[in-house]
Amino acid sequence: MSPNARSTPGLAWIGIDLGTSGCRAVAIDETGRELASARVSLAEPLSPAPGYYEQDPELWWHAVLDTLTQLGAALTDREPAAVCLDATSATLLLATPDGDPCGPALMYNDRRAVAESALIDRVAPPESPARGPSSSLAKLMHSSGRYRHTGPARALHQADWIIGRLTGHLGVSDWNNALKLGYDAERLRWPDWVQALIPEGVGLPQVVAPGHPIALIDPMLADRLGWPSTVQVLAGTTDSTAAVIAAGAVKPGDAVTCLGSTLVLKILSERPVTASACGIYSHRFGDAWLAGGASNSGGAVLRRYFSDAEIVSLSLGIDPEHPSGLDYYPLLGPGERFPRNDPDLAPRLSPRPSEPQAFLHGLLEGIARIEAEGYARLAELGAPPPRRVTSIGGGAANPTWTAMREHLLGVPVMNAEHQDAAYGVALLALRHSAR
Structure with a gap:
């Protein structure tokens, strides 16, 4: 090889874990060996009343950006090939079609949607994970009534919203995050009883398998991070499922x-x-x-x-x-x-x-x-x-x-x-x- 030739950089695959107290990212090589990691803390969710837990989604986005910036600085001889993300199960927000939050996100342990949970109990199958005031579906119904939206709105889980920000492609979820929203992961469809409960003007996400390619990273974001525009962003999963994958x-x-x-x-x-x-x-x-x-x-x-x-x-x-x-x-x-x-x-x-x-x-x-x-x-x-x-x-x-x-x-x-x-x-x- 001539002295002026440059070798092709190796590739890295990046995982992002977004929790309630922080964001962590890990980069691995093609053998699964960890190359680098980074972490940024998050402020604790607010609790304005007993059983109420909420957070500003923009805090998540800033934490993700800061974490990826730190991680990228450590990958001096590697180019990111793909990104996948997990987040807390049943943390949900309503957003405009452009991704702007209509209000705070209701966290996984928020239990305020008691009245909405009672409505779900009347029509949901006895074993449905969408039952209970902490379910994504109960939160969607509650948020639609409390956080007014003048036009169409999307129901997005924590992972869904971040993936939308990474790609500019909103409205996609995965089998695992959508479970407590009422998605039928056996038949791979939204049941009729769920559709009947969704308030007018609120759109349910398209649901794909965890790891399914969604889109390439937003070009402006790639430029900001110093990454190639060819980085794939894949559908995510829940935090507990990601931990099981890690455990082997x-x-x-x-x-x-x-x-x-x-x-x-x-x-x-x-x-x-x-x-x-x-x-x-x-x-x-x-x-x-x-x-x-x-x-x-x-x-x-x-x-x-x-x-x-x-x-x-x-x-x-x-x-x-x-x-x-x-x-x-x-x-x-x-x-x-x-x-x-x-x-x-x-x-x-x-x-x-x-x-x-x-x-x-x-x-x-x-x-x-x-x-x-x-x-x-x-x-x-x-x-x-x-x-x-x-x-x-x-x-x-x-x-x-x-x-x-x-x-x-x-x-x-x-x-x-x-x-x-x-x-x-x-x-x-x-x-x-x-x-």
Whole structure:
């Protein structure tokens, strides 16, 4: 090669994870190796009244731009090939056809749409994920009445709106984000009962598979970021689904347990599993389904009684093969949703031993039993039993707890090499973009 010749730069595939407290982006190469990452914090959503949680969508956009600018500066010898994005499930806003928000976005945990939820309950199938005041559909109906729009408006999830800003191509969603808006991911259509509830002048998004190419990046944005105009932007997914992709679940029976503040179970199934009363529903996941549920138990209970350092040090002296002799159901307060649907279920945390190590043993064992009961409950409803469990979240780093859980579950339990949702959507970009 002559001294003046320039080598063709390598390519990078970028995943963006947009949450409530920050935006993170990861770039990977063609082998899945992480090349660079960046993160920008977000102000907490506003809560103007109990059960109300809202945020200005423009904050998301500025966070995404700042994150991509940081990431691009680190990719000195790589050109972005494709971008994919995940965001919080059931965070929704109304926007004009040009993408201008009609009002604040209602966040995933906003519960103000009680009256609208009652209207949905009259016509929705009993197992529909669109039921409940936190559903995207209830938020759409509420927002249409509260945030007046003089012309047509679009219902857009958090991921949908950002993808629209990246491309200038608004009005596209994906199987996973659209689930709580009432989309039928089995038949791949909007049901008639959903169409009948949509207020006049509000358009539902077109729904495509996660990873489906939507459009090339907006040329002005590409110029601003210093990227080629050939960068593809792909349909996204929800944050929890992206984390499962990152963890490496690929076959039915592959399960992922998130040991965070709460205990979240996900398992790949050949068919959808739904039990709305227990908060169990399924995301379409390629040719399979990702079924799951979330318990109110989890790491938040542990942190009520122990610091992170205490959990680490005390766990070292616990024999995971030896039962604690305690029958705990660890909860912060009354009420459980999965694997038991009992709003009045009381925490069971007695008797309490005088030795802190023995108490921690009982707590860890109690949460592990809830995990085992959760997978058994999913299997009762039609999911396969887990063939292996991959752990993500803060609790995954505790080897004593891992061994305890493996003993109770009777299958291999391992820590995920990657558990970042941004890494998961970067993989989605790599797998689905044209090279």
